[in-house]
Each structure stands twice: as C-alpha cells, then as structure tokens.
Amino acid sequence: MRPLQRPDYTGKPIKKYKDYLEALQTAFGQYCAYCERLDKLDVEHVVPQSKAPELRLTWSNLLLACSRCNRDFKRSQNDSRDGYIWPDIDNPLLYLDYLPDGRVRVQATLKVAEKQKAENTIALLCLDDKAQKQIVLNRARRNTFRVAQQAKENYLKRYSSIDEVLAQAALGHWSVWFRVFEDVPEVVEALWNCSDFPNTGFRLIREKTNVD
Ligand SMILES: [Zn+2]
Incomplete structure (x- = not known):
C-alpha cells in the first residue's frame, strides 16, 4: 500500500458515489489503493455502505480499489476503520514489509497492538495470497521485484535514467519499487x-524514516 495524502475535494457536488471516480483517479493515480496493481478500478467505501450509509457520498471515506480487493475480499467485512491500517491515514510502509519472493509481512519492529492492525489488514484484503489458488x-x-532489481542494477551502472526507472515503476506496485530503491535517495525522491x-504521502514518510 502506497501512503496517500488526501487532497480536499474541490469539484462539483456529487449525487452518486461512482461519480467520484475521476476525482479519485486525479487525486491518487490509476492504482488500487490496497494491492497497488494497475487495474480497472471502482470507487471503494473504506467503511462499507452497509455499515455507515451516512458516509456513502463522503469524500474522506472513498478510495480506489480493484474488484479483487473491493469485491472479492474486503467486501463489507470491516465495521469501521478501527483495527486496521489505511493508506490515506496511516503510513503503510511502517507496517508492511514486502519481500523479494512476493510475500507481504508485518514489520518485525512493531509493537503488539500495531502488529495486530497490520495482520488484520493483510487478512482483510488477502494481501498475502500465497495460500490462494491463483496467488x-x-x-x-x-x-x-525482479524487474525493479534489474532496473536498479542498470540505473547504478548508469545504463538507464531516473525517467526510465519511473516508466517501469508506473506499471504498478509502488511499494516494491520503494523497497528496492530505498537506498538510492534520488530515485526514492522521484x-x-x-x-x-x-x-504520495512523502512528508509523513520522511519525518518518520529520516530518508533525507
Ligand atoms: Zn487491489
């Protein structure tokens, strides 16, 4: 999950929640807020409509999600935001660790309560789908990871530019690119x-991880 800083909504009043799709894509890009894949996206209610109908048209309750995350897994399982981490209010990089073999795990340094929230989030969205048939x-x-590691090697040998790295990263999985390049400050900045x-919630990350 890429950390997101939600801008204010400044568009015209909305009557149907699906009409927020374009504003959400402008705000956050064309990626699922949870799995980070470039995919067909729906307007997703962070607190499900069935649990909080009053938030159905509330900008701060909406993100973009693919049908896999939105419909297949998260659905209406959570009653509120409590007990989970969310990309628009938490810094997921402090909670989730992405491993080169494709797994996602909770960060080892977390305290018990925080660890539980990270585990709940992985389970809610099936972010670590190793046990699923389709994985x-x-x-x-x-x-x-493989593509990003090769891109890093090429970049460090000066075979490719930052723009070329970003063009590949645009295919999705921002957090994986962040992990692979986290010791290359100018690419992280880019x-x-x-x-x-x-x-992308850069200020939050910089304060907490001292990447400067
Ligand atoms: Zn997704």
Whole structure:
C-alpha cells in the first residue's frame, strides 16, 4: 500500500458515489489503493455502505480499489476503520514489509497492538495470497521485484535514467519499487514526486524514516 495524502475535494457536488471516480483517479493515480496493481478500478467505501450509509457520498471515506480487493475480499467485512491500517491515514510502509519472493509481512519492529492492525489488514484484503489458488498478488510482486532489481542494477551502472526507472515503476506496485530503491535517495525522491503516483504521502514518510 502506497501512503496517500488526501487532497480536499474541490469539484462539483456529487449525487452518486461512482461519480467520484475521476476525482479519485486525479487525486491518487490509476492504482488500487490496497494491492497497488494497475487495474480497472471502482470507487471503494473504506467503511462499507452497509455499515455507515451516512458516509456513502463522503469524500474522506472513498478510495480506489480493484474488484479483487473491493469485491472479492474486503467486501463489507470491516465495521469501521478501527483495527486496521489505511493508506490515506496511516503510513503503510511502517507496517508492511514486502519481500523479494512476493510475500507481504508485518514489520518485525512493531509493537503488539500495531502488529495486530497490520495482520488484520493483510487478512482483510488477502494481501498475502500465497495460500490462494491463483496467488495473483504474490506472483505479481515477485515479478515486479525482479524487474525493479534489474532496473536498479542498470540505473547504478548508469545504463538507464531516473525517467526510465519511473516508466517501469508506473506499471504498478509502488511499494516494491520503494523497497528496492530505498537506498538510492534520488530515485526514492522521484518515486514520491512522480506524476503517475500523485499525492504520495512523502512528508509523513520522511519525518518518520529520516530518508533525507
Ligand atoms: Zn487491489
């Protein structure tokens, strides 16, 4: 999950929640807020409509999600935001660790309560789908790790530019690219500021991890 800084909604009043799709894509890019894949996206209610009908048209309750995350897994399982981490209010990089073999795990340094929230989130969205038949996410992240590691090698040998790295990263899995390049500050900075990934929560990350 890429950390997101939600901008204010400044468009016209909305009557149907699906009409927020374009504003959400402008705000956050064309990626699922949970699995980070470039995919067909729906307007997703963070607190489900069935649990909080009053938030049905509330901008701060909406994100973009693919049908896998939105319909197949998360559905209406959560009653509220409590007990989970969310990309628009938490910094997922502090909670989730992405491994080169495609798995996602909770960060080892977390305290018990925080660890539980990270585990709840992985379970809610089936972010670590190794046990699933299709293992869509694990396989995609593993492939992205390979591509990103090769891109890093090429970049460090000066065979490719930052723009070329970003063009590959735009295919999805921002967090994997962040992990692979986290010791290359200028690429990390570029990933934060990349127009394909608008409103990445960089200030929050920089304060907490001292990447400068
Ligand atoms: Zn997804």
